[in-house]
Amino acid sequence: MIMSEQSTAPVVNVLLDDDLATRFPEYVSPDTRKGYEGYIVSADKLLDVATALRNEMGYDYLSSVTGVDYLPEGILEVVYHAFKSTGGSGLVFKVQVPRINPVVPSLVPVYPGADFQEREIWDLLGIRFTGHPDLRRILMWEGFSGHPLRKDWSEPYFEEVGKPFKSRWPEGLVQRAEDEIPFAKNVDYPGGFNPETWVPDKDALLYSSLARAKIHAESSEIKTDTVVVNMGPQHPSTHGVFRIVVELDGETILSLKPVMGYLHRCHEKIGERNTFLQNMPFTDRLDYLSSMSNNFGYALAVEKLMGILPPERAEYLRVIMAELTRISNHVFAIGMFLNDLGAFFTPSLYALEERELILDVFEAVSGSRMMCNYFRFGGVVRDLPEGVLEKIRGLVFERLPRRIDELDLFLTENEIIRSRSEGIGVLTPEQAIAYSAAGPVLRASGVPYDVRRADPYSIYNRFDFDVAVRYHGDTYDRYLIRIDEIRQSLRILQQAVNDIPIGPIQEGKPQYQVRVPAGEAYGRVEGPKGELGFYIVSNGKPNPWRYHVRAPSFINLTPYEKMCVGDKVADVVAILGSIDIVLGETDR
Amino acid sequence: MDGQGIVKGLGVTLKRFVDTYIEDIKWFGKRYYTEEGIERRMSSDTRGVFTIQYPEEKLPVPEEFRFIPFLIYEEGENGEKNLRCTSCGICAKVCPTQCIWIVRTNDPQTGRPVPEPKEFNIDVDICMNCGFCAEYCPFDAIKMDHDYELSVYERYSKNIYDLDRLLKPVSYYTEIRPTNYTHEEQARVEAAAAKAARKAKAGSRKRTVDT
Numbered sequence: 009m010i011m012s013e014q015s016t017a018p019v020v021n022v023l024l025d026d027d028l029a030t031r032f033p034e035y036v037s038p039d040t041r042k043g044y045e046g047y048i049v050s051a052d053k054l055l056d057v058a059t060a061l062r063n064e065m066g067y068d069y070l071s072s073v074t075g076v077d078y079l080p081e082g083i084l085e086v087v088y089h090a091f092k093s094t095g096g097s098g099l100v101f102k103v104q105v106p107r108i109n110p111v112v113p114s115l116v117p118v119y120p121g122a123d124f125q126e127r128e129i130w131d132l133l134g135i136r137f138t139g140h141p142d143l144r145r146i147l148m149w150e151g152f153s154g155h156p157l158r159k160d161w162s163e164p165y166f167e168e169v170g171k172p173f174k175s176r177w178p179e180g181l182v183q184r185a186e187d188e189i190p191f192a193k194n195v196d197y198p199g200g201f202n203p204e205t206w207v208p209d210k211d212a213l214l215y216s217s218l219a220r221a222k223i224h225a226e227s228s229e230i231k232t233d234t235v236v237v238n239m240g241p242q243h244p245s246t247h248g249v250f251r252i253v254v255e256l257d258g259e260t261i262l263s264l265k266p267v268m269g270y271l272h273r274c275h276e277k278i279g280e281r282n283t284f285l286q287n288m289p290f291t292d293r294l295d296y297l298s299s300m301s302n303n304f305g306y307a308l309a310v311e312k313l314m315g316i317l318p319p320e321r322a323e324y325l326r327v328i329m330a331e332l333t334r335i336s337n338h339v340f341a342i343g344m345f346l347n348d349l350g351a352f353f354t355p356s357l358y359a360l361e362e363r364e365l366i367l368d369v370f371e372a373v374s375g376s377r378m379m380c381n382y383f384r385f386g387g388v389v390r391d392l393p394e395g396v397l398e399k400i401r402g403l404v405f406e407r408l409p410r411r412i413d414e415l416d417l418f419l420t421e422n423e424i425i426r427s428r429s430e431g432i433g434v435l436t437p438e439q440a441i442a443y444s445a446a447g448p449v450l451r452a453s454g455v456p457y458d459v460r461r462a463d464p465y466s467i468y469n470r471f472d473f474d475v476a477v478r479y480h481g482d483t484y485d486r487y488l489i490r491i492d493e494i495r496q497s498l499r500i501l502q503q504a505v506n507d508i509p510i511g512p513i514q515e516g517k518p519q520y521q522v523r524v525p526a527g528e529a530y531g532r533v534e535g536p537k538g539e540l541g542f543y544i545v546s547n548g549k550p551n552p553w554r555y556h557v558r559a560p561s562f563i564n565l566t567p568y569e570k571m572c573v574g575d576k577v578a579d580v581v582a583i584l585g586s587i588d589i590v591l592g593e594t595d596r
Numbered sequence: 597m598d599g600q601g602i603v604k605g606l607g608v609t610l611k612r613f614v615d616t617y618i619e620d621i622k623w624f625g626k627r628y629y630t631e632e633g634i635e636r637r638m639s640s641d642t643r644g645v646f647t648i649q650y651p652e653e654k655l656p657v658p659e660e661f662r663f664i665p666f667l668i669y670e671e672g673e674n675g676e677k678n679l680r681c682t683s684c685g686i687c688a689k690v691c692p693t694q695c696i697w698i699v700r701t702n703d704p705q706t707g708r709p710v711p712e713p714k715e716f717n718i719d720v721d722i723c724m725n726c727g728f729c730a731e732y733c734p735f736d737a738i739k740m741d742h743d744y745e746l747s748v749y750e751r752y753s754k755n756i757y758d759l760d761r762l763l764k765p766v767s768y769y770t771e772i773r774p775t776n777y778t779h780e781e782q783a784r785v786e787a788a789a790a791k792a793a794r795k796a797k798a799g800s801r802k803r804t805v806d807t
Contacts, residue, residue, distance in 0.1 A: 171692075171694055172688065172689040172690075172694065175697075176688040176689075176697050176698065177683075177685035177689065177696075177698045177700070178683070178698065178700035178709070180688060180696075180697035180698045180699055182697040182717035182756055183697075184721075184752075185694075185719070282692060285690065285728070286690070286728075287692075289726035289728070354609065361646050365638075368638060368658075371658055371660075371661060372658040372660060374660065375660040375727055375740065376725065379724070379725065381727065390660070393658070393659065399640060402639075402640040403640050406641070407640045407641065414608055417608060418605045419605065420601075421601035421604065422601040422602055422604075423598055423599065423601050423602055425601075426601070518732070520686065520689070520732040521689075
């Protein structure tokens, strides 16, 4: 399919990757730490470097922004992963600031997709971004004491820095964990805070961040008041505990802010307490509808650090499972999207039937329908039990193609669906790239960017498939692209099921304590919801020093306001359904 | 033409509706509350209604299904329970939620550890059923169960499983996981044979050195 697209930036004076340090000799230096890659940029020239990266070198897609607390060195580091929307491997650049009063210029003016991610870094690591339009906490509540991902911050029920805990063996006298370390023992409250008398504030900061519609006041002939509507946190359409604050003029949306964090459990802090292997089942619980893909991304990142590759058969098994996950996720997403449009439950239950059959496969292979925990570093946990390959064959050659056609016939030409979704929630390709949208949201806007093709991992370069792409960027196209992607996944699956070789499924001996050399790695896969990345920093110890998830559900919400403004309040729900978020991943 | 899509969609729904009745007639009396009926409804060429009427009907679980670990004991001749567990603590170390608590037995005279757990507790409230303990146990002593109906009225007193609650005979294990059991036994026989061969080889070499 067409791999060219209109780039957002005018490409003038094309620079090569190596030129970054020569172009800015005083401000950019290569990262020379062992196991690290990329460049270290001085904070005061960050905006210039980023602008040059985007405009002159073609790195127009800022995939991931995250931070690391290097406590022993006394520095905080912000790590940026930029890619070209035309494909290829990425470029890493970093900014280092002291731990006391850390300030970094915001990249939102250059890459608007950094918006939520910088807010997350401020929230969890306490780095201030100057020039950020709306630097509030995003996952924790306003007024929370401290920044959880700082290495010197410890959580309630904190027991030890790293697992395994010494209290469990050999003198493991049982106690419920919350009795051993009572909640109040390690809880800090902000100064003057009394939980007994505390009254939640009226979200003044949040409401003041709404665009308060200055244009409205100027342009409208009649003086009308705007109305602020809170949808959620408990709202049936929000797919979980998620809140959307919209400012309305009549029915028209003037401004919108998503509020999240109700399911926040600081997955990344848990990940730093865990050993590398122990994180594997925790990744299942990110996007709990597609746990196999989550396993895939994490395994890739750690394998990159360890420098190992799984054997052939394991690669095929991984691809089969990841593509089955994509199908099950997309049929579910389509079903639930129809629910959001008001087609109450008939389509979603039809979709669930196909998902059930795929989950049967997962259960037989991994032992669990949703929390699969199937991947290991250098392979998968077990081979296919008897009869499962035949079942997969029956699904991918016969049942699923037939059922997808039926779903298509049932829904695609339905007049109500078309009138509710065509031309609604439009995201242009330029916006989609700038806002770091990923996966179906990006491709429905006419950007044929799919990590499986753009930066192939595992054995995806062996399969014949097209990158599904649609060009209108509206809600209807985001529905259609999921049908397209299911069809492409079926193509991959048919090839994989036919070609799968016999052989071992694990590189070396299975180990419960893997040795991961010091360094950093960013592993990314094309998850069903978009680019799912894992950024891992190891210092050679059994527990990762930093474990970050680039969550597509979270970052795809960055352009949500752009999609909604100008549409009607009823479309908020439809547009959210078409982005397809899972709160387990959004809130982490 | 307007309305065509809706008519087509309703056609799909109608087809499902009719399919259910066709299947019911074809499998008259066998489609519900029977094992073959459930299997039919789980197969990839099933048509019509899909639902399993839990708890009257239950989906059969595959062999690899995992839910809450249990400890295996071998039945001795006089009915005594010989634990496979040596309290090496690997399961407790690998457990992601750290829900396994083990007290090792120490010999009262010498103070040296004895390969047997004195206490073994699992807090099933926080067990995440990942199966790592079973996967990495070198003695095949801890395995994942198939029994998923574990509701209790009182979680504080009932949901920390002690040794008594965790122990299940090896016969139960062979019943729920026949393939796994055969594989493990095979591996054990092979390992023992390899060890014996190595010993014999080492022994013969020693003898040649002696002579």
